[in-house]
Amino acid sequence: MTSPADLAQLLAAVPGVVLRSSDELYPGRGAGLPVLEIQNAHGRAVLALQGAHLLSFVPQGGRDLLWLSPLAKFNPGKAIRGGIPLCLPWFGGHPDKSRGLPAHGFARTSDWQLESAEVLADGRHQLVLGLKDTLLTREMWPHHFHFRFAITVGSELTVMLEAEHQGHVPVEFTAAMHSYFAVPNVAECVIEGLAGCEQINTLGGITRLHNEGDVVIRDVHDSVYLDVPAVQIIRTPSGQTRIDSDTRSAIVWNPGTNALKGGDIGPAYTGFVCVERGDAFDNAITLKPGEVYRANMTISG
Secondary structure (H helix, E strand, C coil): CHHHHHHHHCCCCCEEEEEEHHHHHHCCCCCEHHHHHHEECCCCEEEEECCCCCEEEEEECCCCCEECCCCCCCCCCCCECEEEEEEEECCCCCCCCCCCCCCCHHHCCCCCCEEEEECCCCCCEEEEEECCCCCHHHHHHHEEEEEEEEEEEECCCCEEEEEEEEEECEEEECCEECCEEEEECHCCCCCCCCCCCEECCCCCCCCCCCCCCCCCCCCCCCEEEEECCEEEEEEEEEEEEEEEEEEEEEEEEEEEHHHHHHCCCCCHHHHHHHHHHHHCHCCCCCCCCCCCCEEEEEEEC
């Protein structure tokens, strides 16, 4: 992780970005992790250095578009429930189940470095975090890499995920920006922009379907939609959230009443829906040595 002294030096020239402990913003939730609070005339965001994990985004005068579980814990090496976790270099379970590797890769629980931070001419902030391979990551994924995650905080939130393959052999790569979006009641939201897509329902095995229309959440929902349009819109009785991305997959998830059995969501499951953009399942990428994968996403109210 970037040392406190290096962080202080980097941020001294960037007004509106403050290094805090998660305990200051979310007291009593675990051992605590360093987070960056970013605020300007256009909006506010909170970003954990562990996982390059966005926890909150509030456009000026608006509501938080992201959902963070009231039961979320902030502990080193443990995934945080909510916000936008980064799932890479594999999405879901690792293909070799015998190895016992963590679901959704290692990036979301790794310590990322703050590589740059600046105030743009229009008053927005742009930050870039990076993650490079280590002995530990190469035990799980035997390749040299440089991952980067750039966020731009304004009236919209724009992010870019980049994976540079620095190894010597082609490698299969999957990724998702596992976005948890806040909704008043998941049972009353409608997700537009997935009609006509192939749907892979992962509940109780793998079932392939043709999705005919808008997506609504009846109870437990866990499906991957392939070759999706750029834009999805989450509509609720009180407003909407727009997701715009150049990735090819969308994963829609909510645990439904299964969340009541324990874990770090509980009855709060009614307050979010995951509409995750990325490239997974049939949309997996094969990266050749020297190739760079890029995925862009913008969210707005």
